Amino acid sequence: xxxxxxxxxxxxxxxxxxxxxxxxxxxxxxxxxxxxxxxxxxxxxxxxxxxxxxxxxxxxxxxxxxxxxxxxxxxxxxxxxxxxxxxxxxxxxxxxxxxxxxxxxxxxxxxxxxxxxxxxxxxxxxxxxxxxxxxxxxxxxxxxxxxxxxxxxxxxxxxxxxxxxxxxxxxxxxxxxxxxxxxxxxxxxxxxxxxxxxxxxxxxxxxxxxxxxxxxxxxxxxxxxxxxxxxxxxxxxxxxxxxxxxxxxxxxxxxxxxxxxxxxx
Amino acid sequence: xxxxxxxxxxxxxxxxxxxxxxxxxxxxxxxxxxxxxxxxxxxxxxxxxxxxxxxxxxxxxxxxxxxxxxxxxxxxxxxxxxxxxxxxxxxxxxxxxxxxxxxxxxxxxxxxxxxxxxxxxxxxxxxxxxxxxxxxxxxxxxxxxxxxxxxxxxxxxxxxxxxxxxxxxxxxxxxxxxxxxxxxxxxxxxxxxxxxxxxxxxxxxxxxxxxxxxxxxxxxxxxxxxxxxxxxxxxxxxxxxxxxxxxxxxxxxxxxxxxxxxxxx
Numbered sequence: 001x002x003x004x005x006x007x008x009x010x011x012x013x014x015x016x017x018x019x020x021x022x023x024x025x026x027x028x029x030x031x032x033x034x035x036x037x038x039x040x041x042x043x044x045x046x047x048x049x050x051x052x053x054x055x056x057x058x059x060x061x062x063x064x065x066x067x068x069x070x071x072x073x074x075x076x077x078x079x080x081x082x083x084x085x086x087x088x089x090x091x092x093x094x095x096x097x098x099x100x101x102x103x104x105x106x107x108x109x110x111x112x113x114x115x116x117x118x119x120x121x122x123x124x125x126x127x128x129x130x131x132x133x134x135x136x137x138x139x140x141x142x143x144x145x146x147x148x149x150x151x152x153x154x155x156x157x158x159x160x161x162x163x164x165x166x167x168x169x170x171x172x173x174x175x176x177x178x179x180x181x182x183x184x185x186x187x188x189x190x191x192x193x194x195x196x197x198x199x200x201x202x203x204x205x206x207x208x209x210x211x212x213x214x215x216x217x218x219x220x221x222x223x224x225x226x227x228x229x230x231x232x233x234x235x236x237x238x239x240x241x242x243x244x245x246x247x248x249x250x251x252x253x254x255x256x257x258x259x260x261x262x263x264x265x
Numbered sequence: 266x267x268x269x270x271x272x273x274x275x276x277x278x279x280x281x282x283x284x285x286x287x288x289x290x291x292x293x294x295x296x297x298x299x300x301x302x303x304x305x306x307x308x309x310x311x312x313x314x315x316x317x318x319x320x321x322x323x324x325x326x327x328x329x330x331x332x333x334x335x336x337x338x339x340x341x342x343x344x345x346x347x348x349x350x351x352x353x354x355x356x357x358x359x360x361x362x363x364x365x366x367x368x369x370x371x372x373x374x375x376x377x378x379x380x381x382x383x384x385x386x387x388x389x390x391x392x393x394x395x396x397x398x399x400x401x402x403x404x405x406x407x408x409x410x411x412x413x414x415x416x417x418x419x420x421x422x423x424x425x426x427x428x429x430x431x432x433x434x435x436x437x438x439x440x441x442x443x444x445x446x447x448x449x450x451x452x453x454x455x456x457x458x459x460x461x462x463x464x465x466x467x468x469x470x471x472x473x474x475x476x477x478x479x480x481x482x483x484x485x486x487x488x489x490x491x492x493x494x495x496x497x498x499x500x501x502x503x504x505x506x507x508x509x510x511x512x513x514x515x516x517x518x519x520x521x522x523x524x525x526x527x528x529x530x
Contacts, residue, residue: 008388123356
């Protein structure tokens with residue numbers, strides 16, 4: 001049956017896929033996979049191929065963009081085709097066009113969701129989900145971080161937390177670290193002086209969400225700027241107004257200094 | 266080894282769990298499960314027990330609250346204990362206290378994430394993730410929906426989308442429908458008259474996210490108020506400013522009227 005199924009791989013490694021996702025692989029005629037929208041540090045392709053007993057073809061961003069997904073569309077006009085995407089297939093909007101094109105070509109599409117970094121980070125943090133405002137990406141220092149700074153400011157004004165995704169560049173395997181991201185935002189602070197990212201601002205860095213041993217550290221910016229978060233991937237949260245249960249969670253799960261308790265009543 | 270592992274069940278049925286989550290079940294000494302923070306319409310307990318070859322004990326909200334998680338804490342002081350939670354274990358904050366209590370009792374805790382409705386809905390909608398503002402829950406009509414109305418208004422002012430979770434009451438198995446949620450918000454509109462939820466406001470209803478056949482319908486409020494979304498669970502999105510690719514996605518995946526195209530340039 002001709003069909004294009006977008007399957008989320010979830011986080012970190014091949015065990016991040018759901019049973020539902022694995023079933024789709026087992027019954028697929030052709031399987032493609034990309035790893036450029038986010039990285040899966042401990043992913044073992046051969047092992048996933050063994051689990052589903054199928055061959056999986058890697059597809060690069062360049063190939064996909066140059067040929068507008070032609071290979072995938074061709075396969076899906078012939079038989080059941082699965083496109084494996086890290087995290088959830090459509091949290092990044094990268095593949096929306098491919099899905100629209102498939103439907104325009106009369107190929108039915110389906111989504112089998114995967115775990116997204118978006119919900120995993122919120123879950124790990126112990127912060128309240130409904131208190132997150134707009135999400136933002138902090139760019140590499142070559143680009144001015146005005147936008148993320150402004151988003152953090154806007155969210156704070158409303159008492160809301162900001163989840164900052166940190167930029168990555170895939171071909172070079174380059175990651176913006178939490179320390180760099182903070183410095184980048186401090187540079188904007190020096191210009192704007194709105195007291196959004198000062199030495200005494202509270203932040204929470206998260207490394208390797210989805211791994212069995214993620215690193216979380218909540219502290220004042222001055223202490224985070226040199227903190228060693230180990231290997232990527234990274235993200236960063238700037239909390240807005242904190243409920244005392246959120247403070248408790250930051251102390252219990254993110255080694256926040258007990259001082260945090262006195263700051264919030 | 267004494268340990269408390271919170272494992273997310275993901276959405277809809279037992280196939281929503283990750284391979285990682287299933288491995289945790291296979292090696293657990295005791296397994297508890299709750300189904301009151303959200304419903305899994307097609308969940309088959311016996312099948313999951315077969316998959317992991319273990320017994321799973323249901324725990325009700327009442328039991329958990331009355332005894333402050335005593336059963337779970339006791340089991341986790343003796344051996345590896347898994348607590349199964351629909352979606353992701355900590356997107357609802359319900360179980361944060363239990364995790365803090367375990368750590369205070371010297372029991373190490375871990376999270377194995379599950380797919381959350383939060384990311385699944387965004388993914389299904391084709392709307393841009395970074396354009397979502399604060400999330401809100403629409404209550405049953407007995408309660409005035411001032412807060413959700415105000416949140417939608419605030420997000421719209423900033424050009425942001427609002428994801429509305431719709432209330433559910435577990436013991437009675439009662440769900441707020443998309444139609445009811447819209448009417449509830451229209452009642453607030455009548456009082457406040459801020460043009461936030463009028464007849465000509467655009468909205469997107471989603472039923473059964475995580476199921477292989479979710480229902481999505483984007484339309485003007487006047488057409489959604491009687492639309493039949495079938496069985497629960499339900500959610501509702503009020504878009505803010507739309508990019509043309511988002512409009513394309515709403516037309517392709519959520520049967521939005523082609524008229525939408527003329528509304529956004």
